Amino acid sequence: AIQAQCEVRQWEQPGVPTLNQLGEWLQAAEGLLALPNIAVNAGLLAAAPKLRVIAQPAVGYDNIDIQACTDRKIPVANTPGVLVETTADLAFGLLLTAARRIHEGWAWVQAGKWPEAALPLGVDLYGKTLGIVGLGAIGAAVTRRARASGMKVIYNNRRQRSDDDLIGAEYCCFEELLATSDFIIVLTPLTLESRGLFAANEFARMKPTAYFINAARGAVVNTEALYNALVARQIAYAALDVTDPEPLPASHPLIKLPNILITPHIGSATRETRSRMALLAAENLLLGLAGKPLVTCVNNEVNYQ
Numbered sequence: 281a282i283q284a285q286c287e288v289r290q291w292e293q294p295g296v297p298t299l300n301q302l303g304e305w306l307q308a309a310e311g312l313l314a315l316p317n318i319a320v321n322a323g324l325l326a327a328a329p330k331l332r333v334i335a336q337p338a339v340g341y342d343n344i345d346i347q348a349c350t351d352r353k354i355p356v357a358n359t360p361g362v363l364v365e366t367t368a369d370l371a372f373g374l375l376l377t378a379a380r381r382i383h384e385g386w387a388w389v390q391a392g393k394w395p396e397a398a399l400p401l402g403v404d405l406y407g408k409t410l411g412i413v414g415l416g417a418i419g420a421a422v423t424r425r426a427r428a429s430g431m432k433v434i435y436n437n438r439r440q441r442s443d444d445d446l447i448g449a450e451y452c453c454f455e456e457l458l459a460t461s462d463f464i465i466v467l468t469p470l471t472l473e474s475r476g477l478f479a480a481n482e483f484a485r486m487k488p489t490a491y492f493i494n495a496a497r498g499a500v501v502n503t504e505a506l507y508n509a510l511v512a513r514q515i516a517y518a519a520l521d522v523t524d525p526e527p528l529p530a531s532h533p534l535i536k537l538p539n540i541l542i543t544p545h546i547g548s549a550t551r552e553t554r555s556r557m558a559l560l561a562a563e564n565l566l567l568g569l570a571g572k573p574l575v576t577c578v579n580n581e582v583n584y585q
C-alpha cells in the first residue's frame with residue numbers, strides 16, 4: 281500500500297542503522313516508519329528537515345522523543361488495541377510456562393532424562409494472587425485469563441481505574457502488591473517514572489516464592505538487581521519477554537541461571553497481529569503524508585485537523 285503511493289527506502293541490513301548511514305535518506309524523508317529499536321530523538325529529527333509524520337508498528341513509544349516531535353509539529357502514531365489479546369496471551373503464557381516448568385520438562389525429555397529422574401515440580405495458579413503493575417489494555421486482558429485460572433488479581437497504577445470492579449482486579453498500593461503477590465506481571469509503559477522501578481529494594485520486599493514476569497520494557501527493571509535476587513533466591517523465578525540490554529547477548533549471566541525463562545520480545549509476534557500492526561502503521565503514515573488526521577496519534581495536539 282505504501283509503495284503504491286510513495287517512493288520507499290527500507291533499511292534491510294542487520295542491526296540498527298546509525299544517523300550517518302541514514303543521512304541522505306533522512307534528508308529527503310517526509311514520512312518515517314520506525315521500529316522501536318530506533319532512537320527517534322532530536323538528532324534524528326535535525327537530520328530529517330522534511331519529516332511530516334512518524335508511524336511505529338508498536339504500542340510502546342519510549343524510543344521516541346515525543347516532545348521534540350511535537351515541537352516540530354510532527355504527529356506520531358503507535359498501534360494500540362490491535363495487539364492486546366496477543367500480548368496478553370504471551371504474558372500469561374510466560375507465567376504459566378514458568379509456573380508449570382513446561383520448558384524445563386521439554387528440555388528433560390530432549391536430554392533423555394525422563395526415565396531415570398524426578399520431573400521438575402512447578403506451582404499451582406489457582407488460589408494464588410497475581411499482582412499487575414500497569415493495568416491498562418493488556419493488563420485487563422491478562423486479568424481475564426488469570427481469573428479464568430482461579431487467581432485473585434490485584435494491581436497498581438498511578439491512579440485507580442473506575443472500571444476495576446468490572447475487570448475483576450482490586451487496586452492496592454505498590455508496597456502491598458510487592459509483599460502479597462505470588463506472581464507479578466509488569467505491563468507499565470517505560471517512562472521517566474517507571475525506569476528502574478524494580479530494583480534491589482523491590483525484589484527484597486517480594487515473597488521468596490514469587491514469580492516475576494516482565495512483558496513491558498526491559499529498562500523498567502534493574503537487570504543486575506534482578507540477577508542478584510534470583511541468585512540469592514530472594515524471589516523464586518523470573519520470566520521475561522523484554523530485557524535490558526536488548527537483545528541480550530548469549531554470554532549474559534542471566535541466561536545461565538536455572539530459575540529464569542526468557543523470550544526474545546515476541547509479545548505481539550503472531551502472523552495475524554503483526555499484519556494488523558503493519559496495516560495500522562501504514563494507514564497512519566499515508567494519512568499523515570496526505571495531511572489528514574492520524575487514527576491513533578500519540579501527540580494529538582499536533583494531529584492534522
Ligand SMILES: NC(=O)C1=CN([C@@H]2O[C@H](COP(=O)(O)OP(=O)(O)OC[C@H]3O[C@@H](n4cnc5c(N)ncnc54)[C@H](OP(=O)(O)O)[C@@H]3O)[C@@H](O)[C@H]2O)C=CC1
Nearest residue numbers: 340414415416417418437438439468469474495496547548
Ligand atoms: N512484550 C511486548 O512485545 C509488548 C510490550 N508492550 C508494552 O506494554 C505496555 C503497556 O501496553 P498497554 O496495556 O497497551 O498500555 P496502556 O496504556 O493501555 O496501559 C498502561 C497502564 O500502565 C499504567 N501506568 C503508567 N505508568 C505507570 C507507573 N509509573 N506505575 C504504574 N502504572 C503505570 C497506566 O495507568 P496510569 O496512567 O493510571 O498509571 C495504564 O493503565 C506498552 O507501553 C509496551 O511498553 C506492549 C505490547 C507488546
Ligand SMILES: O=CC(=O)O
Nearest residue numbers: 337338339340548
Ligand atoms: O513491544 C511492543 C509494543 O508494541 O510496544
